[in-house]
Amino acid sequence: MVKLPRILVAAPASGHGKTTLATGLMAALARRGLAVSGHKVGPDYIDPGYHALATGRPGRNLDPHLVGESLVVPLLQHGSRGADVAVVEGAMGLFDGQIGGAGFASTAHIATLTRTPVVLVVDISHASRSIGAVVHGMRTFQPGLTIAGVVLNKAGSPRHAAEAATAVEAMGVPVLGILHRDDHVSAPSRHLGLVPAAERAQAAAALESLAERVAEHVDLDAVLELADGAPDLDAQPWNPAAHVRPATNDSPVVAVAAGRVFTFRYAETTELLEAAGCTIATFDPAHDPHLPPGTRGLYLGGGFPEVHAAALSANTSLRADLREAVLDGVPTVAECAGLLYLCRSVDGHPMVGALDAEAVLTPRLTLAYRRPVLGPDQLLGEAGTSTTAHEFHRTTVTPVHGERPVWSVDGMPAGFGGPTLSASYLHVHWAGHPDQAQRFADAVHAGSAHQRAPGPPPSLSVTPVLDVALTDPLRHHGDVEAGDGLLDFAVNVSHLPRPGWLEDALHAGVAASTRYPDASEAHEAVARRHGRDRTDVLLTAGAAEAFVLVARARPWRHPVVVHPQFTEPDVALRAAGHEVGHVLCRPEDGFTLDPALVPDDADLVVVGNPTNPTGRLHSADVLRSLMRPGRVVVVDEAFMDFVPGESETLTSEHSPGLVVIRSLTKLWSMPGIRAGYVVGDPAVVAELSAQQPPWSVGGPALAAVVAASGPDALAEQAQRARRAVRERRILVDGLAELGVEVTGSAAPFVLARLGRGTHAWLRTVxxxxxxxDTFPGLDGTWARLAVREPTATRQLLTTLRSKDTWS
Structure with missing residues (x-):
């Protein structure tokens, strides 16, 4: 038998002041120097936050629906370890529980299970003597329940309070205190209830005022005497270590969302994960720029992302980290607020974007206990496993589930699930279902072992991936992935130094920048190189500007981009207001293009050759077959200068509607000098030119175009192209030895199926x-690797080989 002094604060209905009295009692008793344990009946999100603020200990929940009747007393004892007194706050009316459950999970149910004396708080603002009848009815409604005292709330005057107190005491129940109307201690409301304590800037000061008021107007000695008279408890405290175990000797980090937005999670959740060998690291999604170092698991609990959507959206770097982690297979549990946060947007504010869904705030409140069943085998358990859960939200998510719904609720699929993900509106109390905590912890341990590798220490300083790419995947470029301290296989620009003749030309271009640039010499140089007329050529600020000009040139009815492909054409066409269609080349076909897949009514077709990121070199005949009257075919040859002899180029092809885009930035190591051009059908070139602002291409870039079109450049280009072939072969052969699938490439990069998580893991080392996965048609198993010098390539291959030894 264990002695635990305790009381339970209840009321006839919601709105009588349970939270005010319960929290005030906790704070007032703590001011006396007592260790106070705060508890809440039901799955409430918010009140335990006030309890924690008042007591300095975690607020805890007692809910027989979520954990079963047998665990209520052990959890009460666990939460009260080392406490002098426990204060339990009820929910709703004293006898209100699960609908249709005859009071199951009600405050009275908890009071009966724990044999805790009840202090009833009653709002008397609209009655006086009738309060005696209310108390009499509450006292006699359920035999075996002890209403040990009453606190009268919102008294209007001393005479009013005395009238009500006399009527109550005539029923044989002592009045322990009288609180008068005081709006200064009421907690402001929100669409889901009270504003969380973590969001109230003056919460601590308000709590101090409340403690003083309760201490002044409530007989604390009498309350403690009632608490001390509670019967001893015949049960052992709950112990998380008795329900889970560590899977390895590691201590992998589970990043847990906290702060002003994510204010709710059951205290036992993190205790179970710690008992399962995980290290808990909290982070604030509204402010922290990155995930905690070494993150190997994610737990995103409840809160109010819809209220703080702007702050969450503004934290772009963290959203990028989270999207990368989730898509790379870091085990992730997201409940309610976590589900919303992982969507593409909440009420139009960009969110993490790891789920292909949108969330919006609605007028309708969803509030219910659930008995869901797990869908297909996934992160939290095997198919068909039933559980108990709770929903509480005013938002909707569209669609309501993914391809692998994590739950079946009342026979309907719900949530987004998979081997490394569980995201839904459902809150599960893992103390009642420790097998789910074990499954999640096991996945974190397994992922940690798989991702660990010898190499640079964890403190390695790296530049994070910028989120602009991940807010809109089509705007993601490899340059944001490289950074100081990282061996760069992300950027597809040659690492060779620029030749002297090109440096001289660039310097001359800078020196001539005292006057407006004259593009005539560069136009002539390009026309001469490709055997074209001057009117067939348009100089552009890199290939990117060329795509913008194409997008603006006509009111395209049905533009189509062949993917996987450089995403800038999509971005430009969308920005110009066009609906863009995609033709997907499949990996099982080697990313070859089937011209029959291109819709007959497409009036614009954009295709890369060789294509970024696959490196696929399409035959000139296949591309010619795309041409037809009324259609413009744009061939992006940004990497054709890496192909020895430029086989399959169409720069010298004279066909109506055909234009070719070239870039000089990749081969010649000058991405900061936006130098490119378009050659092709002079009628289309003229349309593009009409969209171009004056002096679009600067003097240094024009000088570079002239230099890169001369005989010295053509000879140097041939050497660099042959070198790229040799170095690419070293990379491809090395990956093949590791059993990595690699696409056939004619470009200075290869597309390799490294597996989910490898992209992120390589970054950590x-x-x-x-x-x-930001290229349409590809998923997170693929990564693009730039061709580098053999020393760097061997370092990459050695690192990948070491990863296999840990898997």
Whole structure:
């Protein structure tokens, strides 16, 4: 038998002042120097936050629906370890519980299970003597329940309070205190209830005022005497270590969302994870720029992302980290607020974007206990496993589930699930279902072992991936993945130094920048190189500007981009207001293009050759077959100068509607000098030119175009192209030895199926590769690897080989 002094604060209905009295009692008793344990009946999100603020200990929940009747007393004892007194706050009316459950999970149910004396708080603002009848009815409604005292709330005057107190005491119940109307201690409301304590800037000061008021107007000695008279408890305290175990000797980090937005999670959740060998690291999604170092698991609990959507959206770097982690297979549990946060947006504010869904705030409140069943085998358990849960939200998510719904609720699929993800509106109390905590912890341990590798220490300083790419995946470019301290396989620009003749030309271009640039010499140089007329050529600020000009040139009815492909054409066409269609080349076909897949009514077709990121070199005949009257075909040859002899180029092709885009930035190591051009059908070139602002291409870039079109450049280009072939072969052969699937490439990069999580893991050991899941048609198993010098390539291959030894 264990002695635990305790009381339970209840009321006839919601709105009588349970939270005010319960929290005030906790704070007032703590001011006396007592260790106070705060508890809340039911799955409430918010009140335990006030309890924690008042007591300095975690607020805890007691709910037989979520954990079962047998665990209520052990959890009460666990939460009260080392406490002098426990104060339990009820929910709703004293006898209100699960609908149709005859009071199951009600405050009275908890009071009966724990044999705790009840202090009833009653709002008397609209009655006086009738309060005696209310108390009499509450006292006699359920035999075996002890209403040990009453606190009268919102008294209007001493005479009013005395009238009500006399009527109550005539029923044989002592009045322990009288609180008069005082709006200064009421907690402001929100669409889901009270504003969380963590969001109230003056919460501590308000709590101090409340403690003083309760201490002045409530007989604390009498309350403690009632608490001390509570019967001893015949049960052992709950112990998380008795329900879970560590899977390895490691202590992998589970990042747990906290702060002003994510204010709710059951205290036992993190205790179970710690008992399962995980290290808990909290982070604030509204403010922290990155995930905690070494994160190997994610727990995103409840809160109010819809209220703080602007702050969450503004934290772009953290959203990028989270999206990368989730898509790379870091085990993730997201409940309610966590589900919303992982969506593409909440009420139009960009969120993490790891789920293909949108969330919006609605007028309708969803509030219910649930008995869901797990869907297909996934992160939290096997298919068909039933559980108990709770929903509480005013938002909706569209669609309501993914391809692998995590739950079946009343026979309907719900949530987004998979081997490394569980995201839904449902809150599960893991003390009642420790097998789910074990499954999650096991996945974190397994992921940690798989991702660990020898190499640079964890303190390695790396530049994070910028989120602009991940807010809109089509705007993601490899340069944001490289950074100081990282071996760069992400950027597809040659690392060779620029030749002297090009440096001289660039310096001359800068020197001539005292006057407006004259593009005539560069136009002539390009026309001469490709055997074209001057009117067939348009100089552009890199290939990117060319795509913008194409997008603006006509009111395209049905533009189509062949993917996977450089995403800038999509971005430009969308920005110009066009609906863009996609033709997907499949990996099982080697990313070859089937012209029959291109819709007959497409009036614009954009295709890369060789294509970024696959490196696929399409035959000139296949591309010619795309041409037809009324259609413009744009061939992006930004990497054709890496192909020896430029086989399959169409720069010298004279066909109506055909234009070719070239870039000089990749081969010649000058991405900061935006130098490119368009050659092709002079009628289309003229349309593009009409969209271009004056002096679009600066003097240094024009000088570079002239230099890169001369005989010295053509000879140097041939050497660099042959070198790229040799170095690419070293990379491809090395990956093949590791059993890594690699696409056939004619470009200065290869597309490799490294597996989910490898992109992120390589980053932790100091190597940047280009994630490929931002290209339409590819998923997180792929990564693009730039061709580098053999020394760097061997370092990459050695690192990948070491990863296999840990898997």
């Amino acid at each position: 100091g190597i940047a590769v280009r994630r490929a």
